[in-house]
Amino acid sequence: MWNAIFLSLYVLIALAIIISILLHGAKPSKSLAWLLAIFTIPVGGMFLYLLLGRNRRKNKLLKLKKKAFLNLPEPLMEHMTSMSGKYQKLMTLVYRNSHFPPTDNNELRLLKDGKTTFESIFEALESAQHRIHLQYYIFEEGELAQKLLQLFERKIMEGVQVKMIYDGIGSFTLSKAYLKKLAAIGVEVYPFLPFKFGRFFSSLNYRNHRKIIVVDGKVAFTGGINVSDKYLKGDVELGNWHDMHLRLEGNAASHLDFVFAMDWYLVCQKTIPVLPLDMEKAAIEKNKGKLVQIVSGGPDDDFPSLEQTYFTIINKAKNYLFITNPYVIPGQALMEALQTAALGGVDVRLMVSENGDNKIVSWSVRSYFEPLLKSGIKIYLFPDGFLHSKIMVSDDSIATIGTANLDDRSFEQNYEVNAIVYDAAFAQLLKEDFLKDAYSSRMLTYEDHIKRSWGERLKEGFGKLFSPLL
CATH class of the missing domain: 3.30.870.10 (Endonuclease Chain A)
Known part of the structure; x- marks a missing residue:
């Protein structure tokens, strides 16, 4: 009897998954591979599909219209088309996907490797007067994390608001003791999709890989470098870690602040005030710095x-x-x-x-x-x-x-x-x-x-x- 019930349940779940693959499969090659896995690997094939195979663009995690959240005006496209040159179509593509226009009024500093990067980051954090927004895929405890904790405590005592997001899997080693210290000094900190058994299948494979710091909505950092001492001391097995980061000051920094604000809403359903942007002025203003465009993407977007x-x-x-x-x-x-x-x-x-x-x-x-x-x-x-x-x-x-x-x-x-x-x-x-x-x-x-x-x-x-x- 129990065997018959189990078999019936297995067949029903398998049929539901097969229908889902046929309706929502993103790529034929992947769809065929998942169908073969389900037919040839009993139970295991279904488990792997539920964990890794679902098309998240059809089953959105974030019930939020990015364009409405950003409140960007449609007339901006008229100014976009006035930008002549080789990359006009790319600018338009990025705008339609991420809703960030190119902005001209930006100062940039290329930061190579950990020492240079964190020197610049701490310099900017020390200058914060109103708020610090920070999010990382990997945030590991060590000298850097301790130094950040001390800095945050000083800045909060000065009246600066500090908000932090860490990825629930990438920063899995971050201890409860450290998180309690952050909360105790007044840092608002939330994990992105932390590991929870109840939503194991729906969230484990979807990670926030962004690295963003924004200070007062004016100075921002992004690139490949995480918060980890290996960027300063190297790795026991691999040796030195080499990476590149970017310091931005200007309108592009405000756009990175918008990206943080959207992720903040996702992790805690709270909105935060972002600096208003004069979008039309930003689109047509020229020769006042580097032309920069922010492109963000995730499994909830309609296109990659x-x-x-x-x-x-x-x-x-x-x-x-x-x-x-x-x-x-x-x-x-x-x-x-x-x-x-x-x-x-x-x-x-x-x-x-x-x-x-x-x-x-x-x-x-x-x-x-x-x-x-x-x-x-x-x-x-x-x-x-x-x-x-x-x-x-x-x-x-x-x-x-x-x-x-x-x-x-x-x-x-x-x-x-x-x-x-x-x-x-x-x-x-x-x-x-x-x-x-x-x-x-x-x-x-x-x-x-x-x-x-x-x-x-x-x-x-x-x-x-x-x-x-x-």
Whole structure:
């Protein structure tokens, strides 16, 4: 009797999942893979699908219309079309996805590695007069966390409001004792989708990968660097951690404050006042700083905005395209875009870390090397420690820096944010930095790569099999 009940329940759940896949499957290849898993792996296939496979764009976590929340006016598009140039379509694309227009009145400072970055961050935090907004995917206890705690206590005594978001999984090691200390000094702190058994299936796979600090709505930071002492002291296994961050001052900082405000609403259903923006003035004001556009994306958005941004930059490249990223696991669209650019004569170069922080991810990344190299793309393996930067620069005219990797997790499952900089001098600065790192890296050739052992090929095949889940 119990066997019959269990079998009937199993069949009903399986049918419900199959119908869901057929109705809401994002990509045919993934849908077919999940159907095969459900049919060939009893119970386990359904468990994996519920945990990792659901199309979140059809089943939104955040019941919030971003455009209405931001209260951005439609007439801005008229000014957007007045911006001539190579990247006008990209500006429009990002605006329609993320609802942030490009703004011209911005001062930028490129911050390389942890020491420089945190010196600049603490300098800005010390100057706070009204409020500090901070959110991180990884917030680890240590010297940096203790220093932040002491700073927050001083600033709160001065009347500064401090709000903090940490990812419930990325910052899983953050202790209750530290969180109690934050609350005791007056920091408003909330986790993003913390681990809870009741919503295990609905939230575990969807993480907030953003790294944002905004001071008084005027100075902001974003990039790849988390709050972790390994950015200052290195890692026992990997050595030095290398990364890139960006300091923004101006209208783009206000846009990052809007991103924080939306995430704040998600974690605690509270609204916070954000500085009003003169959107029309920002759109037409020129020659008063760097032209910057913020692009945010997450599984609740209608389209994969970060993937579309990368795709457009790749397709717009005419002379060169340099990419630094630790997790290059491109889907079919990005793979074809990269290969098409290289085969069309664009100097496409890719830099990844020779040392990986996860073996399966490293195997997956390397599984794409052969088709990339075959199309003429140059691949550089950075040897010193672990390279974690997420940079794309092209044609001495555009660059993007932020939190998004080149993989399905960043495009489909994570909440991410990047800054796009439309500026020749800034692009040249990043190009020079890339070339400097490339000089000290090992260039991988197609001829050498195809000589790798069958054991390495099997590892890569195993990693590629799991690439949609990484």
